[in-house]
Amino acid sequence: MPQKKNPDPMELVRGKSARFIADLVSLLTSCKGLPLAYNRDLQEDKEPTFDSVKAILGMLEVSAEFVQNIVFNKKRILKALLSGxxxxxxxxxxxxxxxxxxxxxxxxxxxxxxxxxxxxxxxxxxxxxxxxxxxxxxxxxxxxVDNSIKKFSSYGSTGVECVASQMEYWVHKPGI
Missing domain, CATH: 1.10.40.30 (Fumarase/aspartase (C-terminal domain))
Structure with a gap:
């Protein structure tokens, strides 16, 4: 819907995780109890594997496009942070x-x-x-808000230093 302003593509990306879980369960169920040699039931591993790869590639494409084009309204974000x-x-x-x-x-x-x-x-x-x-x-x-954000400083947290470190890593990562 054109009036919708929330990041719908990212909701769809998040929603795809259910398919990955289903594909993983399918693969694990196919592989459980296998003897030491190849069995015909391994023919069933292709569909969930290819489905997952196809979905991941699509999600990466959508995510890259989204990240390159997102614009943040910093004043509105700050107002929202201060309202709760x-x-x-x-x-x-x-x-x-x-x-x-x-x-x-x-x-x-x-x-x-x-x-x-x-x-x-x-x-x-x-x-x-x-x-x-x-x-x-x-x-x-x-x-x-500022003090609260500063207190989150563990690896992977939303603390300013942690986010800056991750951004530095991904921006300057060799091979990307």
């Missing part, structure tokens, strides 16, 4: 308690923010402490 409680997960990590407990505490913090039309970073330390005595002044190092 993106840092709630980071706040749960800050608490260092089992997730069930952290989830409860952070849920009460977000509920207080919603009632006051605040963000988590806008609550005073006393307001944080009224919800849990675990909060200290350093909680503000975890709150806000």
């Amino acid at each position: 409680h993106l840092d709630a997960t980071t706040l749960a990590d800050y608490l260092g308690t089992p997730f069930r407990r952290s989830h409860d505490i952070v849920g009460r913090s977000v509920a207080l923010c919603v009632s006051k039309r605040f963000q988590l970073q806008d609550l005073s330390l006393d307001e944080h402490k009224s919800i849990s005595p675990s909060f200290e002044q350093d909680v503000y190092e975890y709150l806000g």
